[in-house]
Amino acid sequence: MRAFMVEKYGGQAGMRATGVPDPQVGAHDVLVRIHAAGVNPLDLRIRNGDFKAFLPYRLPLVLGNDLAGTVVRAGPSVTRFTVGDEVYARPEKDRIGTFAELLAVHQDDLAAKPATLTMTEAASLPLVALTAWQALVERAHVQPGQKVLVHAGAGGLGSIAVQLAKALGAHVATTVSTAKVDLVRELGADEVIDYRTQDFTELLDGYDVVLDSLGGENLAKSLRILKPGGQAISVAGPPDPAFARELGANPVLRLAMTALSFKTRRNAKRHGVTYSFLFMKASGDQLRQLTPLIDAGKIRPVVDRVFPFDETLQAMEYVEKGRAKAGKVVVAML
16 A cells, blocks of 8 residues: 655655555454545654654654544454444554555544544544543533633644634633634634734633643743633643653653653642643544534534645645644545
8 A cells, every 4th residue: 555654753854655565454453444634743743753752653654643534344353333434533642654545443543434524624633633622621621611721723723622612611712823813713712812913911811721732931821821720731841740650651751751841830830720741642432522513513624725645745844834824734535
């Protein structure tokens, strides 16, 4: 089958299109013919080797973390899916590889594709929708009437998190550039801060939850707008000790993560709030909980551009250079 592989870490030059053997299908696996795959900043970071300390992939590696497609084979112990089913998924982190024609996915990581979506739309959702769910539902337990700030509300993660927070009954604020103000209002944001002309710390206060996808100074400033007991959850900030434990990291790596996040955790404690790092996990069950919200129109995908599969490298460059105006970039088997 055709696939796009990372042969060495360090950038676009380390990737190429190649032919690889079809995947082996385990007893609990479903073989999916991929119709479309989402392109995520995570793909760039894996390609560049940013996570090799705690995601020790063996190169060469087929890249890609989102898929929508059709079941073409099911292992003998598979009970949830049959040949011909339309599915979508974020494969488990040790079994990524959606920039390919086929992928074997454990049945627990798959869900039936939302009936209202095309394959291209469905492929844009799993990673960002699961990240939003795990941040806002699983970790923050957002309740109706609470106040949630979602940074970068027009981005791949932000556009879904704004809608999910709204569906949970929260009062939602978000930060965007001037050109994207109307889009995030359409997605349900109650307060929109134009970060080019406004400082969110001067306009917001008493928030229960911040979902941060930017890190750095943005994360540090976010701690100041939370009310006592509030939570800052970041997918871009420094890994914390809880993540190290969850990962089963060795003592050296655990110590390094503790040190990396020390300043942020100390600042959070001074403000009477908490900080946690989130690296999302695959979950077919959570996708099944998201699907009714999608089919009801409470969460809709935002797709910036679709590239043909043969132009996967161009799609990654498009994302890397920040050309996407809003939402996700997808590659499709056209």
